[in-house]
Amino acid sequence: MKVGLIGLGKMGFNLGQNLLEHGHEVVAYDVNADAVAELGTKGAAGAASLAELVSKLDTPRIAWIMVPHQFVDSVIAELTPLLSKGDIVIEAGNSHYKESIRRHGELEQSGIYYLDAGTSGGMEGARNGACYMIGGDEEAWVVAEPLFRDTSVENGYLYAGKSGSGHFLKMVHNGIEYGMMAAIGEGFEVLEKSGYDFDFEQVARVWNNGSVIRSWLMELVERAFSKDAKLDDIKGVMHSSGEGRWTLETAFDLQAATPVIAMSLLMRYRSLETDTFTGKVVAALRNEFGGHAVEKN
Amino acid sequence: MKVGLIGLGKMGFNLGQNLLEHGHEVVAYDVNADAVAELGTKGAAGAASLAELVSKLDTPRIAWIMVPHQFVDSVIAELTPLLSKGDIVIEAGNSHYKESIRRHGELEQSGIYYLDAGTSGGMEGARNGACYMIGGDEEAWVVAEPLFRDTSVENGYLYAGKSGSGHFLKMVHNGIEYGMMAAIGEGFEVLEKSGYDFDFEQVARVWNNGSVIRSWLMELVERAFSKDAKLDDIKGVMHSSGEGRWTLETAFDLQAATPVIAMSLLMRYRSLETDTFTGKVVAALRNEFGGHAVEKN
């Protein structure tokens, strides 16, 4: 089927190829004309503007937005007047589910359907088979389902229910991911500090074959250690892009106790610093009451 | 090759079948004669005592101990005088690595080799292909390797180095497992408390196909939900059998910060109670300074 693809970054470009390979007609737009041209060489029709993109779609039009979350609102604002009742907007980036609910409500005013699709699997997934969690209007879902079915891995998509449920699932998925990654990291930290001379790549390899903790993340650990046996080249600075925090804020909303996800987020923040004010206060206190020496700057 | 198998519980019995199917000769002993007899029907030779078991082995004898960790020392005490220099003891239960180092040192006095083998994969693994992390004498390792190779999944065993390294790896594996399980549990708790009506089995299914958090544990989650859609039948009481705690105590020894594993353990303890004294103290305090109502027993 024909789909307008808006956003050809790391994820969008790979998705475009994936769609094309599965026989879909892709009309592509990006602020970067080179990316549009490049996807053109793979068979996509290009558009120099959102208006052109819309003009090249058949009704009901399907516009798939795959842009960084800070640009979603401006894309939708420009797109909405170009669309008609019955058209379908898919937003498959990492938006907060409350934003998706809001956008759904706004587009509903114009009779435009809105599907919020959480996408997992990273760049490889977008290219060769992603994992989708989709929420929103069921009428639109039955129309758009082939796009998700064809670009996902087998059994790799789920229509989860009403608006927001797709991004809610993706948010929680990422929260779990934070916790799993931290657990794995902590385990290797204990190995690294032990007196044993473990070959970390081999450890990850054996843990990926038959153990309880075998997982795609452990496969990626194995791959990372195969490139840099002790990770000497990189710093342990852990940035974050929002979903872990959102999971926690949602847990607060729901009064759910999620200590493991909480710690995985807070240790990311801790990793951004080499020293902390908390530590200074505690060190100063130990000095005040116990005469324990402080380390000086 | 011929191996003496001591302990035919959930894990040992399955391992015995696994060994037999791979052409090894198994001489089996258990305090429960019925289990010995039953493994006999699969082709194992039975022994009514450790002495009989040892007498039926060829030198260098290989004795594989698979008993609950509280019985390992007494089995070794009885076994040692029956063995000779050059014989090999394999201990494949969940022993603390420091215990394994101690036992290795003790058997070394008699010239007996000692391999500490951490085993993962649960009962299914023992039956159809386990995951082994093995430490101890390299001279013994080269002799015993076929037993591990044949009963593990492909690429599912690792000789990790000197004594204790096998159980150390298994301990840390379980620490990671604690953290991963808690992360997964917390994620589903957030889903369960949300206003959405998620089908948890379907969620686990989609997360197992293409997502970043796909893993064997998530497959088991899917299986659990397929049996009991909301887990209504079971209580959230999380028992623990030691390795998580050992991981943390080791982290303390090494001054390694492992907050995620720590929280996963402490929440297990928390789950053993319906009310806490901590809570009583905090509730009483809130009442004292702020007049906040307490809930009465």
Place this chain on the structure above:
Amino acid sequence: MKVGLIGLGKMGFNLGQNLLEHGHEVVAYDVNADAVAELGTKGAAGAASLAELVSKLDTPRIAWIMVPHQFVDSVIAELTPLLSKGDIVIEAGNSHYKESIRRHGELEQSGIYYLDAGTSGGMEGARNGACYMIGGDEEAWVVAEPLFRDTSVENGYLYAGKSGSGHFLKMVHNGIEYGMMAAIGEGFEVLEKSGYDFDFEQVARVWNNGSVIRSWLMELVERAFSKDAKLDDIKGVMHSSGEGRWTLETAFDLQAATPVIAMSLLMRYRSLETDTFTGKVVAALRNEFGGHAVEKN
């Protein structure tokens, strides 16, 4: 000096008495006319409406709002048109500092000053000497300072700077309070579970005399145990009223690692339940891979 006091709840009524005893003229208003009448018996002038209250004040008028935070906006909305340029609004409840900044900005449009005052010390403090952290317009501060000085304990007030800083300090104060209370509670939980037969009141008493952890909270613990030696009568359900959560959300904004405050909040949520879905998932998983028995509902 003359002050309009809006809100005669637990805190406001006590504050009213405190103000009167220090020679200030209080014009009091509350939706509950009985409270107004009762403070009248202590010497306050009563008002049947905000309009009447404002009419009884001298310019620059000072209106001190002490109502639950959900009512602050409606009180301000009704109050603002009654006030004039140069008048001063003090809001001394537990508002979020961002709300205080917003309100300050809105009143600034009308030339009305706005002070955000965090108040600590509980009901006793309001009655006999509170602790104030005040932010907002310095021109208003120099006028209103006597009200704070006279109703606080010695050295118990601080003008902290620009708008929001008062409630920011109070928020963080409460975050620290969450952590301190949890630490104390956990300590007594360890005592309670130990084999020793400690007299908790005596323990709190000795810890309040000469120890490093002597504190007002520990005095309150002592008092609580003096009334109920084992806290048998109360449940360990820990409710929360927002500031701990706000502290954490602010920590997320600032990417500050605050694990102790985080855990103290999450354990409050945990205390609201007798069983958890996290626990069910983990128990189900342990059963799936290890055959560990689950407890049935």
Place this chain on the structure above:
Amino acid sequence: MKVGLIGLGKMGFNLGQNLLEHGHEVVAYDVNADAVAELGTKGAAGAASLAELVSKLDTPRIAWIMVPHQFVDSVIAELTPLLSKGDIVIEAGNSHYKESIRRHGELEQSGIYYLDAGTSGGMEGARNGACYMIGGDEEAWVVAEPLFRDTSVENGYLYAGKSGSGHFLKMVHNGIEYGMMAAIGEGFEVLEKSGYDFDFEQVARVWNNGSVIRSWLMELVERAFSKDAKLDDIKGVMHSSGEGRWTLETAFDLQAATPVIAMSLLMRYRSLETDTFTGKVVAALRNEFGGHAVEKN
């Protein structure tokens, strides 16, 4: 009364002065003869050996040991043969309560009483009035009580019961202390990262006057900020001397959930490093699945 004081370090020397000022006769011994001589100038009798110290005491002899915990056993080993049935040993350092129980049991063989005394209040407390938590033989307690009563602050000592209870209380006291200090530190970290320009000394000052979190620790914070307004001179490296860890290990023994104390300990370990292997693994993983840039060493 007459007491032998063994160990004249920071704590012991101050205690010696305290005892002398309250009219007790002190026979002092330390490996450092200068310290013995200096306490001699305050009125203590000196001893050049433990044998000499014992010889100068009256029966029932009271020997008060105040040495670093790693030396306690060797002091007791040397002391025991010098003592007689009915003599009393007081150990007032930071020993693990299980060690105290063991020592009590060993001395009991010789009919020697053993009191385990946890001491809080730091050096100031030892000098001017400490806080004591004492466990052990009640027959010995009634004899030795005046020493504790006279050198503690008012109401600052507690006979807590059987052997080990004194050091158990002190251990838990320190666990609470860890949590309280971390909570305070985290609060100031949030203040420090905020856009506000808080005067931390003034903040600590106001929090010490009328607030819920007023405490001796907050007074020490105020003092620390009075010396170094932003703690610019010191590093946030938080060492630890054991009791926090012991509290956690005891919590594990008792299956008590103590997340706040746990996090306060783990963040101390975290503060010993500027980078972590956990962080490297997580950063590598984010790069592998999402193409997120890593920071290079």
